Amino acid sequence: MTAAGQDSGVERLRALHRGRASGDPLVLPGPWDAASAQIFAEAGFEALATPSHGVAASLGHADGETPADEMFAAVGRIVRAVAVPVTADIERGYGLAPGRIVERLLDAGAVGCNLEDSEDGRMVGTEEQAGFLSEVIRAAEGRLLVNARIDSYLRPVEDPLADALERGRLYVEAGAECLYPIGAPPADIPVLARELSGPLNVLATRDGPTPHELGTAGATRITFGGGLMERASDAVRDMARELRGV
Template sequence: MKSQNEKAELFKKIHNDTSTFIIPNPWDVASAKILTYFGFKALATSSAAHAFSEGAYDNSVPINDILTHLQKIVSATDLPVSADLGNGFYKNPKKIFETIKLSVTTGIVGASIEDVNGNSAYSIELSTERITAAVEAVKSLDFPFTLTARSDNYIIGNQDLKDTIKRLQAYQNAGADVLFAPGIQTIEEVQSILYEIDKPLNVLIGIKGSLLNYEDLSKLGVKRISLGASLYRNAMTSFVDTIKQISQTKNFSYAQKSISSNELNNLLSL
């Protein structure tokens, strides 16, 4: 296993490379191992996918449970892991500093912080203070941690591109390493954001109705593409469809298409 410092250096290098990379989002040890098997360069947790897998709502899982989850994911792979820390679990910037310092003990080499609480966005001033506190925590570390700052306007239904860009610029100036506006769905929105920032941009794919694709985003210069909870939702789609078939028709044909136990053993044999 690579050390945390080695993973951190590798994660920074990936962001400095010229190519666009996909950073998929596991929700448990098995999904982390399978994603590693298929050759991705790094992984990022998804607070929503993890919460759903625990039968809970997004951003409702206690911080201690999240830390345990992060430790399991990090231990399951030799890839760099970035953590979805939601809104940092607290409103106060000083507590955001503590969240970063605490989360680093799990072995992660990056993390993202949201600027919303439920369906309400924090003010841009408070949000910037929170990112500033996170940056201070990162600077106190003895390895290059990658901090991602999120503007979640679009996720909460506020499709205000101008305010989103203003927030991303503020977080960039506060020292964030990567910027992220989940929910944007058009090439024009991506272009507008890229024109106004100087840091790597993460774009979320896997949203219904979005026509964004790897080729277009790569040509634009998007650095990182994440999948959020879409992999988990896709897995649950198959599960629910199968259960409906069994309960409604008493038909078990799904078994003919299922991956075998031997295939799973091979995928999980890291």
């Protein structure tokens, strides 16, 4: 994607987050390869959000163990396969410096990213993460929409809601344009939406509330993690059993 195309793409992505009516969140399917990205784009979705888990599985890696070069290459293939904006889950940036993170994302053609605030199963210090986000956002110079993932509900935190609120406020001050308290229970979504400024990204699961229900609760943006890839894998397993006559 050209620089002009990326500038247009990030503004399209930003615009999709604005003015969402209750019950009408931005639904971003998570393609794990170029073929799945094309299917989602052909279905009419206006933007896509790559999941690190789904991409890892498609490349034969466990979640969290994909080498940076392979992840960015996969994101690049997905971007090239579609004409809609793509934002990428790049975990916590693979140990790269903030400026290098921005370079790799832009080289891949992405117009946004998720950056999470835990590493090796432990929460990163709140101030440290806010500083890290600020550096990435400063380096991006408006060319990327940064979605700050908040892992308070995934790690051993005494009061996940309070921790998520504290972190969310600091991440917004650091310049994050969207907040992603992954794993937040439905009961906490209205509180998070009310107390935190800006768009709120919520994870949808197969057996949980629908995107419409999550939107009504306060979600601005819906993503699926590796859930869609897992559903596709289930379909392939069924096909394999059928072919084997089992």
